[in-house]
Amino acid sequence: MSVFLEKIASRGYKITPPRRLILKVMEEKKVPLTAEDIAREIKKERPEISLATVYRNLNLLVEMDLVNKFHGGGEAALYQLSWEHEHYMICLICGKVINLTFCPLKEEINDVALQYDFMIKSHYFQINGYCGACKQKSGIGG
Amino acid sequence: MSVFLEKIASRGYKITPPRRLILKVMEEKKVPLTAEDIAREIKKERPEISLATVYRNLNLLVEMDLVNKFHGGGEAALYQLSWEHEHYMICLICGKVINLTFCPLKEEINDVALQYDFMIKSHYFQINGYCGACKQKSGIGG
DNA sequence: CCTCTAAATGATAATAATTCCTATTTAGAT
DNA sequence: ATCTAAATAGGAATTATTATCATTTAGAGG
Numbered sequence: 001m002s003v004f005l006e007k008i009a010s011r012g013y014k015i016t017p018p019r020r021l022i023l024k025v026m027e028e029k030k031v032p033l034t035a036e037d038i039a040r041e042i043k044k045e046r047p048e049i050s051l052a053t054v055y056r057n058l059n060l061l062v063e064m065d066l067v068n069k070f071h072g073g074g075e076a077a078l079y080q081l082s083w084e085h086e087h088y089m090i091c092l093i094c095g096k097v098i099n100l101t102f103c104p105l106k107e108e109i110n111d112v113a114l115q116y117d118f119m120i121k122s123h124y125f126q127i128n129g130y131c132g133a134c135k136q137k138s139g140i141g142g
Numbered sequence: 143m144s145v146f147l148e149k150i151a152s153r154g155y156k157i158t159p160p161r162r163l164i165l166k167v168m169e170e171k172k173v174p175l176t177a178e179d180i181a182r183e184i185k186k187e188r189p190e191i192s193l194a195t196v197y198r199n200l201n202l203l204v205e206m207d208l209v210n211k212f213h214g215g216g217e218a219a220l221y222q223l224s225w226e227h228e229h230y231m232i233c234l235i236c237g238k239v240i241n242l243t244f245c246p247l248k249e250e251i252n253d254v255a256l257q258y259d260f261m262i263k264s265h266y267f268q269i270n271g272y273c274g275a276c277k278q279k280s281g282i283g284g
Numbered sequence: 285c286c287t288c289t290a291a292a293t294g295a296t297a298a299t300a301a302t303t304c305c306t307a308t309t310t311a312g313a314t
Numbered sequence: 315a316t317c318t319a320a321a322t323a324g325g326a327a328t329t330a331t332t333a334t335c336a337t338t339t340a341g342a343g344g
Contacts (some may be wrong), residue, residue, distance in 0.1 A: 048324095122269075
């Protein structure tokens with residue numbers, strides 16, 4: 001059983017088909033997805049699973065810190081498994097996501113936290129800009 | 143005339159009462175605000191100014207890079223004058239905000255952007271955790 | 285200062301994202 | 315196998331944001 005399902009069970013939540021499928025899709029795709037993306041993918045196997053259920057479970061996963069929620073260029077929120085502690089650069093035009101292979105947060109932050117008696121629990125970065133393709137297409141200097 | 147209004151005029155856009163007021167509110171408040179926050183504040187002086195106008199102008203300001211748009215915990219987008227370029231640590235319990243006096247983004251990021259031909263336009267950080275007071279109250283280890 | 289026109293606005297309808305509601309189903313404890 | 319709280323499906327409701335369009339206005343040019 002995946003570490004995610006284990007955590008869900010260990011907190012007394014039930015392991016249901018929608019939960020299995022949501023996690024399966026996120027593990028397979030690896031990139032940040034909208035709730036709709038996930039629902040669409042799931043419906044290929046189980047068309048009766050509703051979008052509301054996907055949202056409900058994504059919120060649960062975010063609360064449990066198993067999933068990170070953030071916004072890219074578009075209006076809809078993006079969700080990604082948090083186990084890898086990843087950061088990205090997101091194209092504001094096409095939504096392309098470039099994963100970073102390191103955490104771009106300066107270690108200095110820990111000194112500041114200590115100084116203010118602040119306990120850092122999580123952090124997330126959003127680096128917005130234009131990918132090469134969109135720069136060209138839209139004639140933005142570069 | 144403020145640097146913002148100057149930029150607006152220099153691009154051929156008109157300087158209108160809504161635009162003056164939106165910028166005035168953002169300059170005064172200094173913290174990230176939702177479109178509704180701004181509209182509510184403006185309506186104290188000019189109740190006829192509509193929310194749609196606030197949204198329209200915020201989008202224009204974002205396009206012109208005078209304002210940064212991002213999402214905090216809530217559903218609505220937050221807007222802040224981009225020259226402030228500030229970062230915060232936010233308490234997940236009481237919402238207390240600690241301003242950082244430096245940008246915690248590693249310079250290394252610029253190399254990666256170059257490598258991917260990605261043009262960074264803005265970035266946003268969110269550092270979540272517990273402030274001293276809330277740690278104590280809720281008995282979280284620290 | 286008038287005049288004129290493209291740009292901007294206000295009011296409201298429309299759309300998109302997300303949450304709520306409720307009757308029904310089900311996971312998993314006993 | 316039974317039972318019950320938890321979870322679900324489906325659709326309605328809510329919230330955030332954008333689009334529409336008739337009316338107003340900023341500011342350029344005379």
